[in-house]
Amino acid sequence: MTSGEPLKPTATRATLKDIARAVGVDVSTVSKVLNDGGISVRAQTRQAILDEARRVNYRPHALARNLRTQRTGALGILLPDLTNPVYATTVRGAMRQAEMAGYVTLIAEVADEQRSASAYMRLVSERRIDGLIIAVTAESREMIEAIEGNPVPHVFVNRRSSIGRSVTVDDQASGRLAAQTLIDAGHTRLGFIGSVPDLDTSRRRYNGFFEVCREAGLASVSIANAPVSRRGGFDALHSLMGGRSPPTAIFAFNMLVGIGALAAARVRGIQVPRDLSVVSLDGEDAIFTAPPLTAITTPLAEMGARAVIELEAMINGREPQDVVIDIPPRLVMRESVGPPPN
Amino acid sequence: MTSGEPLKPTATRATLKDIARAVGVDVSTVSKVLNDGGISVRAQTRQAILDEARRVNYRPHALARNLRTQRTGALGILLPDLTNPVYATTVRGAMRQAEMAGYVTLIAEVADEQRSASAYMRLVSERRIDGLIIAVTAESREMIEAIEGNPVPHVFVNRRSSIGRSVTVDDQASGRLAAQTLIDAGHTRLGFIGSVPDLDTSRRRYNGFFEVCREAGLASVSIANAPVSRRGGFDALHSLMGGRSPPTAIFAFNMLVGIGALAAARVRGIQVPRDLSVVSLDGEDAIFTAPPLTAITTPLAEMGARAVIELEAMINGREPQDVVIDIPPRLVMRESVGPPPN
DNA sequence: CTGAAAGCGCTAACAT
DNA sequence: ATGTTAGCGCTTTCAG
Numbered sequence: 001m002t003s004g005e006p007l008k009p010t011a012t013r014a015t016l017k018d019i020a021r022a023v024g025v026d027v028s029t030v031s032k033v034l035n036d037g038g039i040s041v042r043a044q045t046r047q048a049i050l051d052e053a054r055r056v057n058y059r060p061h062a063l064a065r066n067l068r069t070q071r072t073g074a075l076g077i078l079l080p081d082l083t084n085p086v087y088a089t090t091v092r093g094a095m096r097q098a099e100m101a102g103y104v105t106l107i108a109e110v111a112d113e114q115r116s117a118s119a120y121m122r123l124v125s126e127r128r129i130d131g132l133i134i135a136v137t138a139e140s141r142e143m144i145e146a147i148e149g150n151p152v153p154h155v156f157v158n159r160r161s162s163i164g165r166s167v168t169v170d171d172q173a174s175g176r177l178a179a180q181t182l183i184d185a186g187h188t189r190l191g192f193i194g195s196v197p198d199l200d201t202s203r204r205r206y207n208g209f210f211e212v213c214r215e216a217g218l219a220s221v222s223i224a225n226a227p228v229s230r231r232g233g234f235d236a237l238h239s240l241m242g243g244r245s246p247p248t249a250i251f252a253f254n255m256l257v258g259i260g261a262l263a264a265a266r267v268r269g270i271q272v273p274r275d276l277s278v279v280s281l282d283g284e285d286a287i288f289t290a291p292p293l294t295a296i297t298t299p300l301a302e303m304g305a306r307a308v309i310e311l312e313a314m315i316n317g318r319e320p321q322d323v324v325i326d327i328p329p330r331l332v333m334r335e336s337v338g339p340p341p342n
Numbered sequence: 343m344t345s346g347e348p349l350k351p352t353a354t355r356a357t358l359k360d361i362a363r364a365v366g367v368d369v370s371t372v373s374k375v376l377n378d379g380g381i382s383v384r385a386q387t388r389q390a391i392l393d394e395a396r397r398v399n400y401r402p403h404a405l406a407r408n409l410r411t412q413r414t415g416a417l418g419i420l421l422p423d424l425t426n427p428v429y430a431t432t433v434r435g436a437m438r439q440a441e442m443a444g445y446v447t448l449i450a451e452v453a454d455e456q457r458s459a460s461a462y463m464r465l466v467s468e469r470r471i472d473g474l475i476i477a478v479t480a481e482s483r484e485m486i487e488a489i490e491g492n493p494v495p496h497v498f499v500n501r502r503s504s505i506g507r508s509v510t511v512d513d514q515a516s517g518r519l520a521a522q523t524l525i526d527a528g529h530t531r532l533g534f535i536g537s538v539p540d541l542d543t544s545r546r547r548y549n550g551f552f553e554v555c556r557e558a559g560l561a562s563v564s565i566a567n568a569p570v571s572r573r574g575g576f577d578a579l580h581s582l583m584g585g586r587s588p589p590t591a592i593f594a595f596n597m598l599v600g601i602g603a604l605a606a607a608r609v610r611g612i613q614v615p616r617d618l619s620v621v622s623l624d625g626e627d628a629i630f631t632a633p634p635l636t637a638i639t640t641p642l643a644e645m646g647a648r649a650v651i652e653l654e655a656m657i658n659g660r661e662p663q664d665v666v667i668d669i670p671p672r673l674v675m676r677e678s679v680g681p682p683p684n
Numbered sequence: 685c686t687g688a689a690a691g692c693g694c695t696a697a698c699a700t
Numbered sequence: 701a702t703g704t705t706a707g708c709g710c711t712t713t714c715a716g
Contacts, residue, residue, distance in 0.1 A: 013467065013469070015693060015694085016693065016694065016695095017693075017694095025702070025703085026702065026703050026704080027693085027694080027695095027703095028694095028695075028696080028702080028703065028704080028705095029701085029702055029703075031694065031695060031696085032695090032696095032702090035695080040701065040702090041701065041702080042701060042702085045701080045702085057467075059467035059468055060468065060693085060694075061409075061468070061469055061692090061693050061694070062468035062469060062470050063405050063408050063409045063414065063469060063470075063692090063693080063694095064409055064692070064693035064694045064695095064708095065693075065694055065695075066405050066694090066708095067403075067405045067406055067409050067692090067693080067694075067707095067708050067709070067710090068693080068694045068695045068696085068707080068708055069694085069695070069708085070708075072405065074448075074470075082424070082430045082433060082434050082437075083427050083430040083431055083434065083626065085425050085427075088424045088425040088430060089425055091424060092424050092425065092451060095424075095449070095450075095451055099450075104448055104450075104464070104465070104470060105448065105449060105450070106416075106446055106447065106448055106449075107437070107447060107448075107449045108437075108441075108446075108447075109434060109437055121401075122446070123446065125355065125399075125401035126401055126402065126403070126404035127355070127403055127404060127405060128404050128405075128416075128446060230626065230627070230629070230630045234630065259630050260630055262630075262632070263629075263630040263631075263632065263634075266632050266633075284425065284572065285572070285627070287572070287605075288572045288576065288601050288602055288604075288605040289605075289631075289632070290604070290605065290608050290631070290632035291608075292605075357708095357709060357710085358709065358710065358711095359709075359710095367686075367687085368686065368687045368688075369687095369709085369710080369711095370686080370687065370688080370689095370710095370711075370712080371685090371686055371687075373710065373711060373712085374686090374711090374712095377711080382685065382686090383685065383686080384685060384686085387685080387686085402709085402710075403708090403709050403710070405708090405709080405710095406692095406708070406709030406710045406711095407709075407710055407711075408692095408710090409691095409692050409693070409694090409708090409709080409710075410691080410692055410709080410710045410711050410712085411692085411710085411711070412692075
């Protein structure tokens with residue numbers, strides 16, 4: 001179990017000093033060459049430095065450099081649930097973009113707002129990051145205090161907030177498209193599964209959805225609230241179909257919720273789309289459900305990537321702005337929507 | 343678009359020096375108090391320092407400390423696919439444990455071995471991390487060279503490797519349990535969907551599976567290889583059922599693959615479990631399929647957490663060892679297994 | 685019990 | 701064209 005010395009924390013590697021000694025120049029000269037390319041350094045010296053650096057496979061010590069430059073080269077991401085493919089996809093887009101921009105990515109999965117606040121404090125106040133992408137709701141007092149009391153460049157992704165810029169998609173358009181799809185198929189009794197009180201993104205989808213319903217002269221749509229999970233969708237569908245005049249078609253505002261709704265329909269002996277039509281949001285998972293979900297695409301990865309771009313802009317002092325990704329939602333017809341029964 | 347100064351890279355915060363000045367002592371004294379509790383510092387001085395630190399909400403500057411101590415307080419994770427719930431769950435377990443141990447987590451999603459190697463080099467040679475969890479296969483020359491040429495404490499998770507310690511689960515037992523389940527239900531024509539050539543984890547599950555088949559006197563089982571994805575399982579089931587003597591029951595070595603197989607069965611008009619039984623691995627998703635998957639649990643989060651514990655041990659110089667999580671696989675009966683047809 | 689000094693590896697302003 | 705100096709914020713001997 002025990003055995004001798006702690007490992008050297010990290011393998012010993014060449015430093016500027018080593019190169020300087022080998023070549024016979026000062027470390028500052030080496031630094032110049034290795035950073036700004038060494039304009040204003042004699043070609044011969046430069047070459048010698050470059051050669052030696054290559055020979056010893058020199059890599060700058062990120063920490064040392066960062067301490068000096070006051071930049072960490074790291075971006076943080078706060079998200080509520082790593083196993084939710086919607087977040088995972090968004091994060092992937094963000095990470096790819098961050099990597100291209102030369103940043104590493106620090107991820108913190110935070111279940112609730114209290115944990116969000118403490119993760120925020122940790123990352124920010126220890127100065128581990130240059131900026132932060134926030135994919136969690138941040139309307140709690142703790143969180144607002146954490147951010148305002150300790151500001152760092154940050155952008156919200158897939159959420160709007162009073163305390164920062166945000167990158168979102170056109171949720172309203174998704175909602176409209178969903179309603180239109182169902183109405184075009186002939187339905188008049190529509191239902192919505194969402195998380196209206198908690199999530200601004202759900203609220204916007206609902207608004208778009210309801211707008212089109214009203215325009216079509218549909219008086220009312222039934223609503224069921226659901227936590228953003230398969231289980232949430234499952235329960236919500238039960239409550240929607242348990243009423244006295246159940247809808248013949250529903251819009252599930254999120255893919256997970258849609259999958260849960262499908263499962264609940266199956267349990268109730270409701271056949272989709274014969275007895276009930278379902279339109280949801282798209283993703284890999286939606287292709288392999290039974291029946292495959294008719295769904296609306298959302299540019300999640302693009303949203304994540306764009307968030308990083310905006311964040312970079314903020315870090316570099318450019319004026320931040322709210323952005324709505326201008327890729328319009330698109331309907332992918334699969335098998336969960338059909339005409340109303342009878 | 344443009345506007346004035348770059349933001350201060352990170353908000354100006356109190357340093358040891360500030361506290362020292364305020365209290366009228368030397369920074370080294372402050373450091374002592376704030377670290378080892380200030381044993382051997384006069385109670386009065388200590389209190390003054392503590393008070394002031396609290397007043398200004400002092401947080402150590404991680405980079406500066408790390409530069410001095412040669413530890414980063416960060417762990418890296420290399421994984422192939424963030425949207426794969428199996429990895430996401432493992433990573434979650436690792437992150438939670440890392441947080442408890444006071445580490446932050448740096449994640450890199452690397453699609454192939456070449457990218458793995460370069461991510462490795464980046465994290466390690468810039469000395470951004472104290473240790474690394476590797477959830478990708480690392481048998482390529484690039485990767486081996488990267489690791490051996492630039493060693494850092496590392497542990498493989500859910501993969502075994504010649505170039506490091508690993509934390510895995512008892513895959514063989516899962517395979518055995520799957521076979522037993524199917525045989526107990528009366529099946530004699532069994533199929534296996536896996537990724538035997540590429541994944542040691544799949545290989546072990548297959549070995550366990552086949553072992554039990556042989557013990558039961560079943561001469562042969564059909565095999566289909568599949569990339570670890572829903573699509574992979576989808577295609578594999580088609581190829582399995584397209585043969586001249588298709589199995590009446592299959593084991594899908596991974597949840598995603600199982601979901602894909604289910605979808606393919608539906609497309610072929612094969613009813614599960616009436617015409618075909620399916621046993622797979624478990625996870626949130628498996629509950630909401632149609633029909634819900636009978637599946638074998640795997641302690642993924644525990645595996646991730648344990649990997650961090652082992653990694654910590656290595657970082658602290660203790661003898662590393664291979665560990666197999668000793669939580670036995672468990673069968674969750676749902677609806678995808680039944681007796682053979684006829 | 686407390687302070688002075690050195691240095692982690694790097695960058696950048698200034699001097700030569 | 702190159703070197704000197706200073707310092708980022710912290711920890712850690714070693715003296716006093």
